[in-house]
Amino acid sequence: MSEGSGSGFKARSIAAPVTAGDPVAATTMQGLAVRWRLWRSRQIASPAFRNLMSRLPLTRWIANRKANHLFRLTTGFVHSQILWLCNETGLFQMLSDKALTTAELAVQCDFPQDRMQLLLEQAERLDLVCRAGPDLWMLADAGAVLAADRGLREMIRHHDILYRDLGDPRPLWREAASETELRHYWAYVRGNRPEDMPDVSVAPYSALMRESQAMLADCLLASHDFGRYTSLLDLGGGEGAFLRAVGERHPALKLQLFDLPAVADRARQHLALSGLADRSRVHAGNFVADPVPGDADCVTLVRILCDHDDDRVRQILTNLRGQLAPGTTVVVAEAMAGPTEGARLAAVYFSAYFRAMGSGRCRSVAEIRDLLHDAGFRNSRHEITTNPLLATIVVAEA
Numbered sequence: 001m002s003e004g005s006g007s008g009f010k011a012r013s014i015a016a017p018v019t020a021g022d023p024v025a026a027t028t029m030q031g032l033a034v035r036w037r038l039w040r041s042r043q044i045a046s047p048a049f050r051n052l053m054s055r056l057p058l059t060r061w062i063a064n065r066k067a068n069h070l071f072r073l074t075t076g077f078v079h080s081q082i083l084w085l086c087n088e089t090g091l092f093q094m095l096s097d098k099a100l101t102t103a104e105l106a107v108q109c110d111f112p113q114d115r116m117q118l119l120l121e122q123a124e125r126l127d128l129v130c131r132a133g134p135d136l137w138m139l140a141d142a143g144a145v146l147a148a149d150r151g152l153r154e155m156i157r158h159h160d161i162l163y164r165d166l167g168d169p170r171p172l173w174r175e176a177a178s179e180t181e182l183r184h185y186w187a188y189v190r191g192n193r194p195e196d197m198p199d200v201s202v203a204p205y206s207a208l209m210r211e212s213q214a215m216l217a218d219c220l221l222a223s224h225d226f227g228r229y230t231s232l233l234d235l236g237g238g239e240g241a242f243l244r245a246v247g248e249r250h251p252a253l254k255l256q257l258f259d260l261p262a263v264a265d266r267a268r269q270h271l272a273l274s275g276l277a278d279r280s281r282v283h284a285g286n287f288v289a290d291p292v293p294g295d296a297d298c299v300t301l302v303r304i305l306c307d308h309d310d311d312r313v314r315q316i317l318t319n320l321r322g323q324l325a326p327g328t329t330v331v332v333a334e335a336m337a338g339p340t341e342g343a344r345l346a347a348v349y350f351s352a353y354f355r356a357m358g359s360g361r362c363r364s365v366a367e368i369r370d371l372l373h374d375a376g377f378r379n380s381r382h383e384i385t386t387n388p389l390l391a392t393i394v395v396a397e398a
């Protein structure tokens with residue numbers, strides 16, 4: 001596709017300009033904005049107006065762009081499914097660093113040749129692959145990223161669970177958490193004693209978090225200088241993928257990780273395999289209620305707060321604040337709602353995801369800062385990362 005899936009996605013707010021201190025002017029401006037928008041919508045709703053717009057050469061491209069945007073919204077789930085299927089067949093790895101014919105791909109992907117051709121044509125239309133000749137396929141840019149990033153491929157693969165949960169979205173959006181598959185997958189959002197969970201409950205999500213950390217860690221390390229700290233505690237650090245990345249980048253940094261007991265066991269193994277056993281301390285417990293080590297000068301919460309509802313987030317942050325020495329820096333890093341295209345795309349996706357998970361939400365920077373302040377943290381500030389689709393950073397002090 002020549003236009004990204006975000007094109008036409010701009011949410012143009014009709015909020016009136018700020019007229020602080022003059023409520024009459026504010027109300028008048030708002031009334032005008034609403035009347036303008038209603039008039040505009042009436043024109044766009046009219047087939048005669050749309051016909052005229054598509055006949056005039058100067059406005060035709062706008063009309064087509066808007067129509068394409070609406071069609072893309074209507075059919076986007078088919079795009080996702082084609083992506084999912086290409087991923088499942090192993091297409092991206094097979095085309096990594098080489099060009100192959102349809103027949104070669106059909107054999108390697110175990111697909112009938114005519115169906116392979118059909119799938120490749122759709123993948124070409126979605127800019128996942130491209131042709132180097134009449135029957136010679138190569139990766140397009142998005143395909144090359146997918147071939148290189150196993151974490152992204154695993155994220156796409158685990159969407160089979162999300163598709164099933166989204167089968168009927170009405171109860172997800174209207175009602176309290178139900179027994180969805182994602183709720184089972186992210187086992188710690190169920191039950192009051194996540195610290196009792198066995199390895200079998202944490203293994204699938206922990207592996208996914210480990211695999212999907214590479215791109216995120218690159219983004220966070222490029223966006224925040226962790227070299228200024230002497231000791232870092234990664235709260236809810238999973239199997240230690242972020243800790244390993246930050247430790248490798250900053251060899252003098254002392255490393256600590258805190259997670260549920262079953263995950264902490266896995267972290268010890270992975271950090272040992274990475275040669276970081278001597279440099280790191282791993283703590284097991286429940287970060288809602290148990291003591292958290294307070295001797296690091298930086299605590300990171302990477303993809304942690306978004307998983308939990310506000311009350312639980314307040315408990316996590318209040319417990320943490322109670323253990324930390326004054327001046328300790330807390331770095332919250334996760335996808336946050338915001339004005340950039342990446343942040344808007346992430347917010348739509350994660351809002352649906354967390355509904356299916358029955359816990360958590362994608363918050364704005366202001367909401368995260370409020371929660372930090374409520375828990376006693378101060379001097380919070382927001383840092384833009386190299387990729388707001390992946391994460392935004394909020395930093396505060398204990």
Ligand SMILES: C[S@@+](CC[C@H](N)C(=O)[O-])C[C@H]1O[C@@H](n2cnc3c(N)ncnc32)[C@H](O)[C@@H]1O
Nearest residue numbers: 188209236237238259260263285286287302303
């Ligand atoms: C979404 S994962 C993020 C993992 C890691 N920070 C990353 O970004 O890859 C959330 C992590 O929080 C941990 N966690 C959830 N509830 C917890 C609790 N009550 N106490 C300690 N850790 C918890 C999970 O085991 C999991 O490793």
